[in-house]
Amino acid sequence: MKNTIIAPSVLAADFANLQRDAELLNNSAADWFHIDIMDGVFVPNISFGMPVLEAIQRHAKKPLDVHLMIVQPERYLETFKKLGAEIITVHYEACPHLHRTLQQIKSLGCKAGVALNPHTPVNVLEDILHDIDLVLIMSVNPGFGGQKFIEHTYEKVRKVRKMANDRGLNTLIEIDGGVTTNNAKALVEAGADALVAGSFVFNSANPTQTIQDLKTICEV
Ligand code: DX5
Ligand code: ZN
Numbered sequence: 001m002k003n004t005i006i007a008p009s010v011l012a013a014d015f016a017n018l019q020r021d022a023e024l025l026n027n028s029a030a031d032w033f034h035i036d037i038m039d040g041v042f043v044p045n046i047s048f049g050m051p052v053l054e055a056i057q058r059h060a061k062k063p064l065d066v067h068l069m070i071v072q073p074e075r076y077l078e079t080f081k082k083l084g085a086e087i088i089t090v091h092y093e094a095c096p097h098l099h100r101t102l103q104q105i106k107s108l109g110c111k112a113g114v115a116l117n118p119h120t121p122v123n124v125l126e127d128i129l130h131d132i133d134l135v136l137i138m139s140v141n142p143g144f145g146g147q148k149f150i151e152h153t154y155e156k157v158r159k160v161r162k163m164a165n166d167r168g169l170n171t172l173i174e175i176d177g178g179v180t181t182n183n184a185k186a187l188v189e190a191g192a193d194a195l196v197a198g199s200f201v202f203n204s205a206n207p208t209q210t211i212q213d214l215k216t217i218c219e220v
Contacts, residue, residue, distance in 0.1 A: 004188050004218035006211055007034040007065050007174070009198030010056060011047055012145045018052070021202070022059035028208045029215040032065040032087070034176070034196045036145075037080075039070035042094050043143035050083060057084040065194075067115060067176065069142045070094065074101050081108040089113030089136050089174075092120055102131050113174070117142065118150050122159045132171060134194070135160050140177030145198040149178030154190045161191030181210075181217050188218045 008030050013021035025033055033056065038047040047069075057064065063086040070076070073090040074097075080088055088110045095101045098114065105112040113134035116122060118141055125135065137156050140147035157173055164171040174194035175187050184195055197214060204210040 001219055002188065002193075004184075004192070004215065005031040005172075005174075005194035006214050006218075007032040007194055007196045008201045008207070008211060009034040009036055009145060009176075009196050011036040012198035012202035014202070015048070015052070018055055019059050021207075022056055024207055025211075026059070026061045028211045030062060030211050032063045032194070033060050034198075035064055035066045035085075036198075037066065037068050037070060038143060042071045042091065043069045045143040050079060053080075053083045060084070063087065065089070065174075065196075067113075067136065067196075068094075069115075074104055077101075077104050077108060077110075081110055085110055087111040087113055087134060089115050089134060091115045091117065091142075092124060093117055098128060099131060102128070113172075115142070115176070116156070118152070122156050122163065125160070126163065129163055129167060129171060130169060134172040134174055136174045136176055137192075138177055139175050139179070142177075146203075147178055149180070149183055154186060157187060157190040157192050179214075181213050184214050185217050 040046040064084045065087045066085040067089045088105045102112040111133040115136035139153040172193045176196040179195045179197040180200045
């Protein structure tokens with residue numbers, strides 16, 4: 001049985017109760033903490049920065065999966081490593097020197113991820129896939145939680161899975177945006193390994209149970 005990674009997005013947590021929500025994730029079936037960093041330039045929203053991440057790190061007992069929706073991410077890679085990032089994902093659209101940026105992430109001892117916006121074709125990764133640990137496919141436009149899942153995502157997941165299989169690579173595929181128990185299983189069947197879920201988890205009556213439901217429904 002395949003173990004799907006469930007990565008609840010802290011963006012949808014209650015920032016006035018971050019310790020409580022971090023402990024909720026620690027004691028749940030969640031595998032990673034998904035951390036959305038937005039700069040108001042690459043995306044039309046600002047989320048939170050280093051002091052908040054530092055506070056999360058103090059309580060998180062699971063890997064921090066840091067998704068950088070920022071321009072020039074290479075300026076902050078070391079800082080995010082120091083703040084506990086185990087996975088650092090940069091956007092393809094924000095990195096003119098993607099190969100170098102990925103090497104920088106790996107030299108810090110982190111897993112290197114590349115995120116693709118909904119309009120970015122997956123074949124732009126053909127000549128760099130062997131240097132990528134994780135491909136994050138955006139299933140909404142980055143910048144906000146709570147948006148509607150874009151159906152074309154399935155097609156992109158299948159294409160990346162095929163690209164990786166053809167090359168004999170174990171690239172992780174992560175899906176981010178609008179994930180619920182309605183689409184989770186189909187995403188895993190298309191080839192996804194990790195699912196981010198923000199509002200579906202934290203806006204539910206029982207987030208711990210919702211995380212378990214996502215985990216269970218993905219057992220294929
Ligand atoms: C969107 C972020 C997502 C977001 C997901 O820009 O990258 O991680 O928190 O939120 P939901 O699950 O509510 O779509
Ligand atoms: Zn994200």
